[in-house]
Amino acid sequence: MTAPDKPPETGKLTRRPRGKQDQPLLRVPNELARRNLKATQRLVEREKDYLLPALKDATNAAIAKTKTPDQTLADLDAMIARMKGFKQKMENLKEEETKIQTQTRKRIEHLEALNHIPSLADVKYEQWSRVRLDRLLVDHMLRSGFVESAEALAKENGIEDLVDLDVFKQCQRIFESLRKGETKSALQWCAENKAALKKSELNLEFELRLQQYIELVRSPDPEKKIEAIAYARKWLVSTQSEQNKDILRAAGMLVLTQDTKVEPYKTLFSDERWEFLAHLFLKTHHDLLSLPVEPLLNIALSAGLSALKTPLCHSAYASSSTNSASTATSVCPICSTELNELARDLPYAHHSKSYVAGDAIVLPNGRVYSKAKLMDISRQAGLAENGKVKDPTTGEIFDEDEMKKVYIM
Template identity: 75%
Template structure:
């Protein structure tokens, strides 16, 4: 395998590793849709089959009148028609998910059909990928309308997760408004998955409802809070005794208390904690990365460029973002410096530095043998002098200084 083909394969693998969430979410949605179908069928089966047997036995033994038998059959038919309508809705949802998966597979497959990364088709594919990353970033940042307009304009609705993030953002907004109804409804819809993964989101939401009842200091509300705690907090198998004891202790404190942990429980900052906890739980259940895909893609590139000098106190003039005449290091730039700060340094198993490095008076470093050889081939350079291949400046060989790398 040639080096060019190896480099191309490495980049293809890198793309696919970063684009795993593109296929994970439709798979997870299809699995959940199938579970919904299975639950609906099982629920109606448990009702209809026993009801049908009872009606048949009652009809044969003449313990029911014909009108009662017809009424029982009508009730069963009505339930089955309701099941049919629900199944049709779930089938349409399944078709939509499969169509979305097909479009995403075709998008990734197109990358394999590109003969070279220098091909213009790769630039087109990369632009589509960049649009996907931008839409994902806007959705996670709460700019749903802008994300929808960009996706529609670029024709990539099936390549981005508009519906999922829009629903997530709606619940987050309700929590920021200090409402738990929509978050609890989402927990109810995903109760089995939450129980399986042992997330404590529902317990925290129920605890917040309890806190808001106690906050009022109204006696009737406190009684209601105790009933609420017995129903949702004490009976919760995932809850811990420590949390329940703290909740019980709130009954004797007011919201202006300075005693911990009751001060933190009464704090309005808990709503921000709940919104962040919901986002974390939502993303984990749907196999979505916690960070925007744009940050992940940028981090991979920044890590490959990062050196210890980038975040040192002695940066070269090339890191000046106001300069237009010198190269600007992406790591040292104002826009990406903070994002790259926690990234690991680039690791090279093979040195790309010339074996005989020298530095010219203009600060540029080259291999001495290669620089003299290139200057000789040019022919317009006098003997004993060398030409900088980048700037075109001519220097005397005596001006070259040996570079030592520690």
């Protein structure tokens, strides 16, 4: 959970870096642009290594007349077909680059617009905040698997370039495939991001290969055991000491059955390991794109709730009053049943200046109010004439002599 920033002065806009909530807005397209450039470089290098030697061989063969004219033309036709395929791939990469650049420009403009809003009271700030809230909602729906709803909301509000629909759609597809017991898509993703994964400490590819080995060992067919040994030699052998320990454990699985009670083999054979792989992929994917694992909406809510939280919000008084019937028109967000549990582990708000009313009193239920405002509410309710006061939050009614003055030391 993140600690809340110090609230800005009234009417002024604080233009500070927006932390985890807005950093992914620019980091994701930057990472995608870097990958697109690397893919272009690999494609050019691969085609160059094929075409230049092929063209040289065709030229030498034509000069030396070691091939018939038809054979030479066939070689040239093959090279032309290869070049057409290369051109098409380059055009696709160019379209992707153009799309990324458009997204980056729109996102910079969105963040830059905040610098031209003079104060929080300006109507433009409300509009900007609404767009930001829509971004957070789309992000939350994408992470929760509601891809179609997220797409509809983004399209309706015209913020497709401000959210990462394609990124999360691919991520969700691979995540679900792992939960179904399939590794093909995840391994393909690992191959596409091999260079970036070398810097990761999560060893996703090794865990996926280990799972494929486990599926071979799990089979009752003796031939599969032999195939598993060959597979382990090809994919699991490593010089890293941490993985060597896992390799030794994998070797021990050859002499055990999947119903073993011995750990760690019981866990390795368990079907729950697919859930572990799915979440490992999710964490690896988000780390590579500098995306927080937690939804951005949760981070924003945490900051807001922490700025309001006081020790009373999770006291015995708050717990008892929250469950009681209430006729209140306003409720503390922290004490509400919807947000109370979410705010439980957040830090308390830190205020350098006290905002407690000078005539503060405490009611028998532990709630503190301004005496003047409380009496005014009680008069409007027709209770003051009878020496009664009403708690505006819980609706409880007390005698005036039950109120006690609050002293702040």
